[in-house]
Amino acid sequence: MSDAISFRLIGTDGTARLGEIATPHGAVRTPAFMPVGTQGAMKGVHWRDVREAGADIVLANTYHLMLRPGAEQVAALGGLHKFINWPYPILTDSGGFQVMSLSELRKITDVGVTFRSHLDGAMVELTPERAVEIQNLLGTDIAMQLDECLKLPADKPEITRAMRLSLAWAERSKRAFEKVPPGRALFGIVQGGDDIALRQESARRLVEIGFHGYAIGGLAVGEPQQVMLSVVSETAPALPAAQPRYLMGVGTPEDLLEAVARGIDMFDCVLPTRNGRHGLAFTRFGPINLRNARHAHDPRPLDAESRCPAARDHSRAYLHHLTKANEMLGAMLLSVNNLSYYQDLMQGMREAIAQRRFEEFRQATKAAWAQGDLPPQ
């Protein structure tokens, strides 16, 4: 494979890793959190503020973009970076996860998946080869192989079948990716549900195929956090130390802290923006539900010491008012606050690993969350 991206492992503290991914659109400091710009936009957040919040890289959803405006259309407009005006690194998923979760009518065969578009009802086929082609047309820095992601709990034969199908698709994805011009990367995806042996088999065979990085997929799909973390603990060591490891669709601040402790380098999740739209603010002292009437008279900002203006410059009483009144500005302020908090958490972890005090940081962070917020003055 072409030397599309290079990962540099800068240091470790226990199993936690500090690194940097170099891409043609700039560097990604790891552990990294990737905000999700579903349809080529971050919900309620200007791109400038995504960057100011501290994001090095964002995720865009192939499923949405292939249906609207279409991959060929994005390519004709100069590629996704130019289309959305985000000149920094982009990772795209393969589209598979959302085919499974958003399309009512879909049929999976060895060839690929055929589904009915939720937009216009047209039947669309997505194969491993087409998923690579679409992501190449988008011009993503990091492409993901097509895989089959099951909801948990699931039966072992079903988990085994989906894992083996994902491996076959991984091989085809890699072959298809050989036609992609240099400068781009392809990640394989470990499947295997909550079965450790299947996970390790999946990881081993993906490494044999060889990718620029490895994702752990099929988690945060209904299983308890402890199951997720146990799968991560047992899977991460089966992946090459010299390449980035990405835990897909995760998660809460605590999920991030615990997964970094277990050797994960990359994450993506809609939680910061989705929860922001629903009145929930993430802070150093745990989440704050601004819909709660107890904030109506509270003149304090979310966090006077934050570097995020949304956290510093508005009272909780105002944020409560905006949330109750369903004002767009409430969703906008809480979403950017949450993106900033997530990035601050990642930065805190990166510094702690560099200084080899990750365990101390982890305990202090959890203690602050558990402390909850101070009472109104």
Add this chain to the structure above:
Amino acid sequence: MSDAISFRLIGTDGTARLGEIATPHGAVRTPAFMPVGTQGAMKGVHWRDVREAGADIVLANTYHLMLRPGAEQVAALGGLHKFINWPYPILTDSGGFQVMSLSELRKITDVGVTFRSHLDGAMVELTPERAVEIQNLLGTDIAMQLDECLKLPADKPEITRAMRLSLAWAERSKRAFEKVPPGRALFGIVQGGDDIALRQESARRLVEIGFHGYAIGGLAVGEPQQVMLSVVSETAPALPAAQPRYLMGVGTPEDLLEAVARGIDMFDCVLPTRNGRHGLAFTRFGPINLRNARHAHDPRPLDAESRCPAARDHSRAYLHHLTKANEMLGAMLLSVNNLSYYQDLMQGMREAIAQRRFEEFRQATKAAWAQGDLPPQ
């Protein structure tokens, strides 16, 4: 009355006026356009961007704020400037207009208006005295008297009755305002529908009562533009040259241009943000409906020469995509573009008056609008 605000008439060009209003929260360059932050928030626009768009002053709606979070609540939190974190001038309306337009159940007597809150169904009374008290609690820089605003067309007896009632309320508003601490201003509102004689009587009697400024209300309520402009032409000369004149609830870019030509100094309207949410962009070359499929492949920005990033940094194809996908970011970008365009138009008018070339500016501006947009390249 206390010397709350001072208006300085800097120059004129024909009947167009260039001026500046000094308030305790800063200067307002006139002619001025006031964006409308209905419930204490600008829909889809961060306050920072309202300021960067060039707004000196914003309008907030007393009706909404008195019902939620409540005037006493805003006062307890330090007043409206602090509550919304906009440290610059604020004008509040009296609440009367929205009582008339939003409340289904309402009863107008000489005393005031009683209405059912659209939020919780509670019966609320708004009198001229309470309207002044509420605006004082909010801490507004410029308060408006309570008036009765009719929809047009209306019968002359009805117009006469509403105009005389508004005058009686003007007197009571002024008396109530004498208890307000110095540093704030009260504007009277000319009513009289489309009847010039009634308009002039209203203006004359308001001037006898004496206010810091004078608004022309009850326009842009269903009448043709020519009727509105004719009322403005006949009413403005009846108002003191040494005080600001405010045309309420107006309007389109063309309305602003024509009303400034007739001696108006201040405007407010929801059009820039409302149209932005509906996919319409105001530009130097006229409005552009981004929902139209002809923009799907257009790589050009709205206006490469704009000082507004939203106008400069995104292709029409992207804005079209966001609008079609109902992404919040589309509404956010078009709203801030529109606020910027409105402020640029006001700035252009101010410069033209200062240079005594307003008529030339007016013709050139209308010619550019009429030219429409250039075809895609």
